[in-house]
Amino acid sequence: MKTVFRHCLPLCAAAMCIFATMYMVVQQYIRLSANEIPAQVATDVKIRLEAGEDATKIMAGMPAVDIGKSLSPFALICNADAAVVAGSGMLNGKYPASPVGSLTFALHEGENRISWQPETGERMATVILPYSYNGAKGYIIAGRSLNEAETRIHFAFLQIAAGAIITLLVIFLFSWLTIRQNQ
Secondary structure, eight states, X not given: OHHHHHHHHHHHHHHHHHHHHHHHHHHHHHHHHTTHHHHHHHHHHHHHXXXXXXXXXXXXXXXXXXXXXXXXXXXXXXXXXXXXXXXXXXXXXXXXXXXXXXXXXXXXXXXXXXXXXXXXXXXXXXXXXXXXXXXEEEEEEEEEEOHHHHHHHHHHHHHHHHHXXXXXXXXXXXXXXXXXXXX
């Protein structure tokens, strides 16, 4: 039996590296894809703000969203001091506190894409953009729940893990049969 393990160990290690890489790629693809709608919302709000539209008017055109329960995208418009001046997303009946450090990063880098957790158990795919118009500066925070993306990631993990286990069993079986046949 030691010979079988010695024979199949390099193949098993290579297979596990392949499956681990596959999981990392799939996980990142799903998670980064969750930023697409928030990026669109943030960009659209920024275009309207920088064209001179009023923040309250922009948000009036978006449906109100309870971000603790809904999967719908939301947007918050903050002033330069990170205070929310208008928004479509509420958590427990009020605007969630802005992620101040992430706003600062967005100001310096032009954008910030984060997984924001405004409350325990509530994770959001979030895109933050700074804006500036006629001397007024601030930030747009657009987000969407990560619940569906995280469910897909979990399902992908289960599928990849099942594939890895089956592959390891097949490697072990063929190694055992090859060694047995050569004896």
